[in-house]
Amino acid sequence: IAFAGSHLIIDLYDAERLDDLDHIEQTMVRCVEEAGATLLHIHLHPFEPNGGISGVAVLAESHISIHSWPERGYAALDVFMCGDAEPQRCVEVLRKAFSPARIAVQELLRGKGA
Amino acid sequence: IAFAGSHLIIDLYDAERLDDLDHIEQTMVRCVEEAGATLLHIHLHPFEPNGGISGVAVLAESHISIHSWPERGYAALDVFMCGDAEPQRCVEVLRKAFSPARIAVQELLRGKGA
Numbered sequence: 001i002a003f004a005g006s007h008l009i010i011d012l013y014d015a016e017r018l019d020d021l022d023h024i025e026q027t028m029v030r031c032v033e034e035a036g037a038t039l040l041h042i043h044l045h046p047f048e049p050n051g052g053i054s055g056v057a058v059l060a061e062s063h064i065s066i067h068s069w070p071e072r073g074y075a076a077l078d079v080f081m082c083g084d085a086e087p088q089r090c091v092e093v094l095r096k097a098f099s100p101a102r103i104a105v106q107e108l109l110r111g112k113g114a
Numbered sequence: 115i116a117f118a119g120s121h122l123i124i125d126l127y128d129a130e131r132l133d134d135l136d137h138i139e140q141t142m143v144r145c146v147e148e149a150g151a152t153l154l155h156i157h158l159h160p161f162e163p164n165g166g167i168s169g170v171a172v173l174a175e176s177h178i179s180i181h182s183w184p185e186r187g188y189a190a191l192d193v194f195m196c197g198d199a200e201p202q203r204c205v206e207v208l209r210k211a212f213s214p215a216r217i218a219v220q221e222l223l224r225g226k227g228a
Contacts, residue, residue: 005190011227040159043172056155056179062181062190063168065170065176065179065194067177067194072228073228078121078192106222111190114187
């Protein structure tokens with residue numbers, strides 16, 4: 001695993017399909033593919049009664065996580081990738097998949113001082 | 115899953131035992147317990163040749179992740195917890211477990227605007 005990386009903190013507002021587990025899993029896999037990363041493990045968990053989903057994908061380049069609150073149209077994600085992967089490419093995948101009215105993206109650079 | 119939460123971005127510098135998978139798993143579980151959170155799923159992956167570990171824990175309250183680079187003494191974690199859990203309590207657990215020379219903690223408040 002290459003050292004240091006880009007950690008994107010992504011918030012989706014007024015988004016759709018946030019209770020659709022299969023769609024969320026497929027979107028996470030698409031994010032991995034589009035970013036040029038390598039999927040090692042993926043796990044999703046549905047919550048009752050709100051239909052929210054938590055999902056994590058462990059990558060050779062770090063991880064992706066999502067937590068959704070469909071009743072608010074809100075999802076909190078983070079996309080952390082080291083090496084040559086391109087995590088920014090996930091933003092457009094998420095936009096197409098969940099049709100949010102607004103996306104907020106914050107980039108944190110991890111490990112630069114180590 | 116309660117709405118909105120505290121997302122701690124934690125960097126450990128000059129830390130020890132970052133290649134010890136069992137120790138890392140036990141520390142993640144201890145973090146969950148100390149924070150008063152509920153573990154749903156945990157997965158750790160070791161990397162060769164550097165001995166780095168990636169781990170994710172899915173919680174009823176969101177997640178914990180760790181990525182370690184033992185050859186640099188560096189680990190990147192995030193601890194995201196919603197509801198009544200106390201993610202700040204994980205910082206002391208990490209300090210005891212990995213004896214870092216320095217810990218940087220940044221708190222992001224997720225979902226406040228949703």
